[in-house]
Amino acid sequence: MENIDTGACLQFLKDQGAFDTRHSGRTLGLHLTGTCQVLISWQCPTHWCFAGMFHSIYGTAFFTKQTTSFSDRQIIRNLIGIRAEQIVYNFCKLSSNRIEAILDSEYNDMEKMELFTLISANRVEIGRLPVNFIPYIDYLQIKTIDKMIEYNANFN
Numbered sequence: 001m002e003n004i005d006t007g008a009c010l011q012f013l014k015d016q017g018a019f020d021t022r023h024s025g026r027t028l029g030l031h032l033t034g035t036c037q038v039l040i041s042w043q044c045p046t047h048w049c050f051a052g053m054f055h056s057i058y059g060t061a062f063f064t065k066q067t068t069s070f071s072d073r074q075i076i077r078n079l080i081g082i083r084a085e086q087i088v089y090n091f092c093k094l095s096s097n098r099i100e101a102i103l104d105s106e107y108n109d110m111e112k113m114e115l116f117t118l119i120s121a122n123r124v125e126i127g128r129l130p131v132n133f134i135p136y137i138d139y140l141q142i143k144t145i146d147k148m149i150e151y152n153a154n155f156n
Helices: 006-014 028-041 046-056 072-079 082-093 097-104 108-126 135-154
Strands: none
Touching: 006 028, 006 072, 006 082, 028 072, 046 072, 046 082, 046 108, 072 082, 072 097, 082 108, 097 108
């Protein structure tokens, strides 16, 4: 497992102005660290948690303010690791219809699980989903429905 310096991550976010940027009625920095805390509470892998701490720093379809640009990807990789940064990058590239974008993507099942979990943690953190939401079940339900649609399409 990659050795990640939480203090350096927080300092980077602070230096980039994340704790001065407004987001969801408070600061982006608080939202990012809150999303990380949700993922920790769900006992997610460490790299998922650090992806949560940086999940919208490149800007998203909904939060268009860039804390840092895609040209800084190597800096982010050095801070949170390659796997976590890839999740962040994938999340920031999603269109505004995130669920359909993931289902229609070429991502493998693990990458889809990571993105669905991050979306869920983000929504829990801003109060759009209940705190006791279980993202893995939600993902499995979506996959099951997707497979049923695919199965039915083959017979119609």
